[in-house]
Amino acid sequence: MKVLMVASFGGHWVQLQRLSALLDAEDRVYVSTADRQNAGATYYLDDFSVHELWRGVIQLPKAFKMVRECHPDLIISTGAAPGLLVLFAGFLLRRKTLWVDSIANCRRLSLSGRVARLFASEVLTQWPELARGRVRYLGRLL
Template sequence: MKVLAIASVGGHWIQLLRLIPAFKGSEVVFVSTKQSFGKMVSNEKFYAIADGNRSDKKGLFKAIMQLRKIFLLEKPNVVITTGAAPGLMAIFIGKLFKAKTIWVDSIANCEELSMSCKIAKKVADHVYTQWPHLADDKVKFKGNVLK
């Protein structure tokens, strides 16, 4: 089983790192938007991609092209992300490559699901919130990754 684990900088990355025990027994390929984060997962493959968002469409397009190349090289079976926009792009690309896709919404989104999560829940195989009151038929609550 090969897992592509992707997150943007900041809390998204920290929360993704908290999920590492769930990847035990799998080959993991990490992706983030900051090259120096590779040092935090030095025993695993790591790729840095461009950062982008709805305000930075050029960066987002560059990230999509980089992710496409990573998917062609690595052929992951599972894609898991804690966000944000580059993770959402990985969910879409993962679906094209027939990978199982998992979105874990950030714990920072305590009042409503993030915009990216609202989109991800339409396409991802599994979607999780870290707040019980935000769960519904498509978005599950199974606890949180930051305590």
């Protein structure tokens, strides 16, 4: 199984790495955000907030290209908005998609997570009290 794993730099990236360590997958390809000292990913997107929709829209072709080139069986993101973008590209290209909302969001699903709920194959929260409807709790990293 080939998994495309996407997260912005910082806490999201740390969570992605910890999640990756738990996965039974032969092949992992990473996407992250290009800012500062980040390394270790194959693909990069410019960081943006989910409030700056246009910065996502202009990077959509780049996200498409990554998904086409990598052709993953599954795309996983721990956030934030750049992860949502790649997940969306994957949805349009009929890939399986999994959103794992950051453990930082313990009172309410992140805005990106709420958008992911609309199209992702599965949406997970790391807080049992936030699981309802399509959003499931299967455990947490802390």
